[in-house]
Structures are given as C-alpha cells and as structure tokens.
Amino acid sequence: MTSTKMIRVLIAKPGLDGHDRGVKVIARALRDAGMEVIYTGLRQTPEQVVSAAEQEDVDVLMLSSLSGAHNHLFPAIMKELRKRNMNDILVLGGGIIPQDDISSLKTAGIREIFGPGTDTRTIIDYVYEQTTQKNRSV
Amino acid sequence: MLERKEIAAVNKERREWNENIPKRGERTAEGKASFETISGLSIKPLYTPDDLSAFNYLRDSGFPGQYPFTRGIQPDMYRGRFWTMRQYAGFGSAEDTNRRFRYLLGQGQTGLSVAFDLPTQIGYDSDHPLAFGEVGRVGVAIDSVRDLDILFENIPLERVSTSMTINSPASILTAMYLAIAGHKGIGPEKLYGTVQNDVLKEYIARGTYIFPIRPAMRIVSDVIGFCAKNMPHWNSISISGYHMREAGCTAVQEVAFTIADGITYVETARKAGLDVDEIAPRLSFFFSAHQDFFEEIAKFRAARRIWSRIMKERFRAKNPRSWMLRYHVQTAGCSLTAQQPFLNILRTGYEALSAVLGGCQSLHTNSYDEALALPTEEAVQIALRTQQIIAYETGVTDTVDPLAGSYYVEHTTQQIETESEEYLRKIEQMGGAIEAIETGYIQGEISSSAYEYQKKVERKDRIVVGVNRFQMEEPPPEGLLKVRETVGELQSEKLRTLRGQRRNGDVQNMLDEIRRMAASQGNLMPSIIDAVKAEATIGEICDALREIFGEYRANTSF
Numbered sequence: 001m002t003s004t005k006m007i008r009v010l011i012a013k014p015g016l017d018g019h020d021r022g023v024k025v026i027a028r029a030l031r032d033a034g035m036e037v038i039y040t041g042l043r044q045t046p047e048q049v050v051s052a053a054e055q056e057d058v059d060v061l062m063l064s065s066l067s068g069a070h071n072h073l074f075p076a077i078m079k080e081l082r083k084r085n086m087n088d089i090l091v092l093g094g095g096i097i098p099q100d101d102i103s104s105l106k107t108a109g110i111r112e113i114f115g116p117g118t119d120t121r122t123i124i125d126y127v128y129e130q131t132t133q134k135n136r137s138v
Numbered sequence: 139m140l141e142r143k144e145i146a147a148v149n150k151e152r153r154e155w156n157e158n159i160p161k162r163g164e165r166t167a168e169g170k171a172s173f174e175t176i177s178g179l180s181i182k183p184l185y186t187p188d189d190l191s192a193f194n195y196l197r198d199s200g201f202p203g204q205y206p207f208t209r210g211i212q213p214d215m216y217r218g219r220f221w222t223m224r225q226y227a228g229f230g231s232a233e234d235t236n237r238r239f240r241y242l243l244g245q246g247q248t249g250l251s252v253a254f255d256l257p258t259q260i261g262y263d264s265d266h267p268l269a270f271g272e273v274g275r276v277g278v279a280i281d282s283v284r285d286l287d288i289l290f291e292n293i294p295l296e297r298v299s300t301s302m303t304i305n306s307p308a309s310i311l312t313a314m315y316l317a318i319a320g321h322k323g324i325g326p327e328k329l330y331g332t333v334q335n336d337v338l339k340e341y342i343a344r345g346t347y348i349f350p351i352r353p354a355m356r357i358v359s360d361v362i363g364f365c366a367k368n369m370p371h372w373n374s375i376s377i378s379g380y381h382m383r384e385a386g387c388t389a390v391q392e393v394a395f396t397i398a399d400g401i402t403y404v405e406t407a408r409k410a411g412l413d414v415d416e417i418a419p420r421l422s423f424f425f426s427a428h429q430d431f432f433e434e435i436a437k438f439r440a441a442r443r444i445w446s447r448i449m450k451e452r453f454r455a456k457n458p459r460s461w462m463l464r465y466h467v468q469t470a471g472c473s474l475t476a477q478q479p480f481l482n483i484l485r486t487g488y489e490a491l492s493a494v495l496g497g498c499q500s501l502h503t504n505s506y507d508e509a510l511a512l513p514t515e516e517a518v519q520i521a522l523r524t525q526q527i528i529a530y531e532t533g534v535t536d537t538v539d540p541l542a543g544s545y546y547v548e549h550t551t552q553q554i555e556t557e558s559e560e561y562l563r564k565i566e567q568m569g570g571a572i573e574a575i576e577t578g579y580i581q582g583e584i585s586s587s588a589y590e591y592q593k594k595v596e597r598k599d600r601i602v603v604g605v606n607r608f609q610m611e612e613p614p615p616e617g618l619l620k621v622r623e624t625v626g627e628l629q630s631e632k633l634r635t636l637r638g639q640r641r642n643g644d645v646q647n648m649l650d651e652i653r654r655m656a657a658s659q660g661n662l663m664p665s666i667i668d669a670v671k672a673e674a675t676i677g678e679i680c681d682a683l684r685e686i687f688g689e690y691r692a693n694t695s696f
Binding site (some may be wrong): 011015017018019020022023024025027028038039040041043044045067068069071072074089096098099106113115116117119120121131 | 597
C-alpha cells in the first residue's frame with residue numbers, strides 16, 4: 001500500500017439498458033488495478049447516478065449505455081453534476097456510441113469515450129494519467 | 139463404438155504410430171503451451187475410438203426423432219423441412235417495423251421475430267419519464283393494442299409464425315396478439331409462434347426484469363397454463379441460454395444454467411397444478427451459436443440429450459414430444475467487432491453453419507454492422523442470404539446429423555454433458571435455479587468467465603482478428619441506421635389520442651380486476667385479455683401489477 005488515497009470510481013448504467021458485461025469486466029479490471037470501484041447496478045436515473053457519485057465521493061464516474069439513449073442521458077448527468085458543483089469529477093463514457101455523437105458528448109463534458117474492443121489497460125492507464133495530472137501522486 | 143479388443147488394437151497401433159512419427163519437439167504453430175476451446179475445454183491433438191470407450195450408440199445417440207434425440211428431433215431433419223429463417227427485427231414505431239417485416243418476408247424470410255424497445259420490455263408507456271431517450275431505440279415501441287395492430291398490418295398471422303422477445307410483460311403481449319388476431323378473424327388455436335416469457339434469465343443476464351422473482355414466476359406459469367389450454371401451436375416460453383452466453387459464460391455454463399432454469403419452470407407449472415405432458419410439448423429453448431465451431435455443434439447435441447433424459451427420467455413425462463428440446467439459435471452478437479465490420483459476415487456464416495450442423499429449428503443470423511448500430515436493410519439482407527446459402531448451396535442439409543460418429547464431436551458432446559450435469563447437481567444442492575440466482579451464484583460464475591475471457595484476449599492468448607491482431611487504420615463507418623429522434627413524441631401523441639378516445643371508466647374497472655386477480659391465486663390471463671381489449675396500455679397494466687407485487691431491486695455486485 002502506498003500512503004496516497006486510492007482512486008475511487010463509480011460505474012453507472014443510466015437508463016433502461018441491461019447490457020452489463022462490459023461494465024462488470026471493467027469494474028473487476030479497475031479493482032485489480034488497485035482502485036476502489038462501486039457499481040450502481042442497472043436502470044439509474046441521471047439524478048440517482050449523480051447522488052451516488054456525491055455520496056461515494058468518487059474521483060471518476062464511468063457511464064455505459066448500449067441502447068442508443070446516450071445523447072439524452074449523458075448530457076443530463078453532466079447538467080446535474082454542474083448543478084451540484086461537482087465539476088472536478090472525471091467523467092468517461094462507453095458502450096455503442098456512434099462516431100458522429102462523440103464530439104457533442106465531449107462538448108457536454110464527457111472527457112473520453114471508449115468503444116467496443118477497448119483494452120481494459122487502456123482505460124486503467126487513462127484514468128491514472130488523468131487523475132495524476134490533476135493533483136495526485138500514484 | 140468399437141469392441142474392447144478392437145480398441146486395444148487401435149491403441150497399440152497408435153503407440154507405434156506415435157513412436158515412428160518425426161519428433162517436432164514442443165513447438166506449435168502459434169507457440170501455444172496448450173490447446174483449448176473458447177470455453178476452456180482442453181483439446182487433445184488426436185481423437186480415436188479410445189475416447190469413445192464409454193459411448194454406447196443406442197443408449198447415447200440413437201436415431202434422429204427418437205429418444206434421447208442426440209441426433210435431432212425429426213427423423214429426416216432438413217430433408218423434410220429447413221429451419222425457420224427468423225431475423226430478430228424492430229425499431230422506431232410500429233409503422234417503421236411493419237415495413238421492415240414486409241421487406242424481410244419479401245426477401246424469403248420464413249418467420250417473424252419482434253424486437254421491442256426497452257420501455258415496452260420494462261412495462262413503461264412511451265410518455266413515462268424513465269422512457270426518456272429510449273423509445274424505439276433497440277426495438278419497436280408498443281404501448282397499446284393499436285400499435286400491435288399496425289405492427290402486423292397486412293401480415294397473415296395464420297401462415298407466418300411470430301416470435302416475440304418479451305419477458306416480464308409476456309402475458310400482456312400474448313393477450314394483445316390474441317386480440318389483433320381476433321380483429322383479423324383468427325382464433326387462438328390457429329396461431330403459431332413463441333413468446334419468450336423467460337424471466338429467470340432477466341435477473342441473471344438480460345436485465346428487463348420488473349417484479350420480484352417469485353411473483354414473476356407466477357405470471358410465467360399463468361401464461362404457460364393458459365397457452366396449454368387455449369393455444370395448441372404456441373410456444374409459451376423460450377428458455378434462453380443466449381443472453382447468458384452473451385454476458386460471457388462458457389458453452390457448458392450456457393447448457394447448465396438454461397436447463398436449470400427449464401427444470402424450475404417445469405416444477406413451478408407442476409406446483410400450479412399442471413401436468414408435465416400438458417405443458418412440456420410447448421416449451422422451447424434459445425441458444426447462442428458462438429465461435430468455436432465443433433464445441434458449439436457438440437453443445438447442441440448434448441443439450442438435447444440432457445433435456446430428454448431429465449424429462450423422461452426425472453419428470454416421468456410420457457409423451458415423446460415432452461422429451462424434445464426444440465430451439466431457436468442466434469449467432470453470437472458478442473463475437474461481432476466494431477473494427478473491420480465486414481469480417482462479421484464471415485464470423486456469422488461459420489456460426490450459422492454450426493447451428494445448422496447442430497440441428498436447430500430456427501435461426502437468426504446477425505448483420506455485420508450490429509456492433510455499431512441496428513442493422514440496415516442491406517446488412518440484414520446479407521445475413522438472411524447467409525442462411526439461404528447454407529440451406530440451398532452447401533449440401534450440409536442433405537443428410538441428418540452428419541458429424542455424428544466423429545471421435546472429437548462425440549467426445550466433446552459427452553464432455554459437455556458430464557460437466558453440465560455437475561453444475562446441475564451443484565444448483566440442485568443450493569435449492570434450485572431461483573436460489574442460485576438470489577444468492578448471485580449464477581451471475582458470479584458468468585462474470586468470472588467473462589473476465590477470464592477478456593484477460594485472455596488482452597494477453598493475446600485469444601486472437602480476435604482486427605482487434606488484437608491484423609488491425610488496420612480505417613475510416614469511420616458510414617451509412618449506419620439511425621432511428622428517428624421523433625419516435626418518443628409520436629408515441630406520446632398516440633397515447634394522448636388513445637386516452638381521449640377509449641372508455642376510461644371501463645379501463646379502470648379492468649385494471650381493478652387485474653389487481654384483484656394478482657392478489658388472489660387465479661390465472662391472470664383472462665383479466666389481462668379483457669384489459670388489453672379495452673385498450674389499457676402496457677404501462678397501466680404493469681403499474682397495477684407493481685402495486686400488488688412490488689419491484690425487483692438492481693443487483694450491484696460484479
């Protein structure tokens with residue numbers, strides 16, 4: 001164990017989508033990489049996702065949707081985060097997200113989108129890099 | 139297969155062969171230390187009669203159309219009739235999907251399969267706040283019987299069989315299908331098709347649960363009981379391993395968990411007073427055709443044998459139709475890649491071939507663009523043509539179960555049977571599938587398999603062409619299907635019209651009757667049929683049931 005605080009991650013499934021193979025694999029991979037991981041389970045409203053992020057005091061929020069509702073749900077979550085002044089959380093997205101939608105999601109504040117076939121080590125490296133840049137020594 | 143003496147002679151010759159072949163050291167083509175199937179079963183370099191020393195042809199294989207049905211459920215299989223070519227389809231409004239259905243039938247598809255959107259599957263009307271952004275996205279939006287009427291406009295229900303992938307609200311969609319058939323003058327006894335109605339796998343892997351498990355099982359049983367008495371050609375459940383396989387389980391786990399669920403459905407129906415031979419002939423199944431070609435063929439053969447033995451020996455079913463495992467297959471969605479998507483045409487082709495060599499009754503082939511979006515017409519046409527090429531060009535349909543007797547396939551069939559039965563014993567010791575789901579055992583086994591697989595891919599112990607090897611720079615995909623953004627508004631508008639036109643007092647009375655039936659022990663179907671005819675919506679009926687049954691809470695373990 002290092003003396004630094006562990007990175008805390010909330011993995012969320014907003015909306016009605018039931019595909020959770022990807023988030024469960026990523027949850028285990030992040031845990032094995034030394035992060036603290038909390039999973040919301042399926043069918044969370046944007047408000048529920050943000051409340052969980054607030055209560056759990058997380059550094060990173062990962063959103064997954066494979067049902068095509070990301071253009072509605074992800075920006076709604078970003079809006080709720082801003083409303084509660086939770087601007088320093090790193091928010092990432094994943095699932096079936098068409099190329100055309102990525103730029104508007106990034107404009108809404110999602111830092112990066114990871115699509116099908118992404119190596120979990122790419123995500124782990126990205127999270128370490130982004131959270132370290134902020135203020136942390138890992 | 140052979141006499142002991144003959145096997146001994148083969149073994150002796152084999153030892154000599156082994157000594158005389160030039161030594162290649164420990165080197166293998168890909169530098170692998172060992173060979174295993176995609177599910178992790180180890181594979182020997184060579185299979186011989188010695189691997190089938192415990193195999194008894196008449197006991198373990200028998201003839202097609204006969205117990206234990208290892209070689210198929212029909213004596214002549216595809217010589218008599220091809221499998222039903224049934225593409226899962228649905229998006230946008232009922233009008234959009236009706237157009238796609240008629241296109242598919244025009245292209246030579248022989249059955250329909252309805253994909254519903256998530257609000258429909260979870261029992262919310264399109265104007266419910268939780269439906270926001272989800273209406274018409276992954277399937278067609280259905281709120282009331284009016285939408286279903288449009289969905290099947292100009293489609294002859296007495297000739298085309300329809301499969302509906304609907305689970306928690308299966309009772310409601312069955313009632314609606316009966317109602318629209320009634321509008322066309324077709325009685326329940328003339329309807330062909332399937333309602334998925336398999337809630338157990340929703341808690342395990344698929345996620346469109348509504349009610350807690352036990353009341354949900356009571357609704358399942360009500361549907362099975364109603365169909366047994368009124369719809370002689372209707373499959374009242376499709377017990378599904380497909381979604382567990384998609385969630386990452388192995389071939390053995392797919393067989394074991396599906397059959398464990400099947401056992402639980404039979405037991406539940408029996409506790410509700412139904413006789414096993416009354417319901418078992420209308421139970422159907424649904425499996426994946428994954429990438430490991432021979433393992434999949436063996437899996438289908440093993441599943442048929444296990445189920446028939448359970449039905450005959452454990453449940454003492456007398457009717458041979460009760461012993462048959464009849465099933466639909468879909469090629470593995472999780473094997474599709476977003477990278478170099480045209481390669482998915484080939485993956486799907488091999489998977490479909492294994493489904494046919496395994497003896498399926500109906501088949502869906504995935505479209506090459508489905509790792510990116512719902513499929514375009516062009517992509518669906520190629521997928522359907524893939525089945526037609528297998529049926530009409532390859533010749534694999536001309537004899538029954540052509541891989542029987544292959545030392546490897548028969549051995550793997552036995553191995554999958556043995557290992558599945560070990561899981562079944564374990565689940566039995568826990569008290570059955572419901573208990574194994576409530577404790578999270580089945581979900582945990584699947585997640586572990588999915589994680590192990592992912593690690594193998596990342597270590598390159600598993601090669602995925604175009605993903606971890608043979609990658610290339612490619613332009614972003616073009617021409618993907620986009621669902622109209624306005625479907626949500628369109629459905630909300632239809633709901634406003636409906637609520638303005640129907641007799642709302644009648645609807646309230648019908649919903650009260652559903653609440654009363656839910657709180658009692660009687661079969662829910664008649665009250666749901668009445669409500670649907672009075673144009674109650676799916677959301678209203680599910681809300682009435684939620685009041686009595688409560689809701690299932692999401693699982694947060696991983």
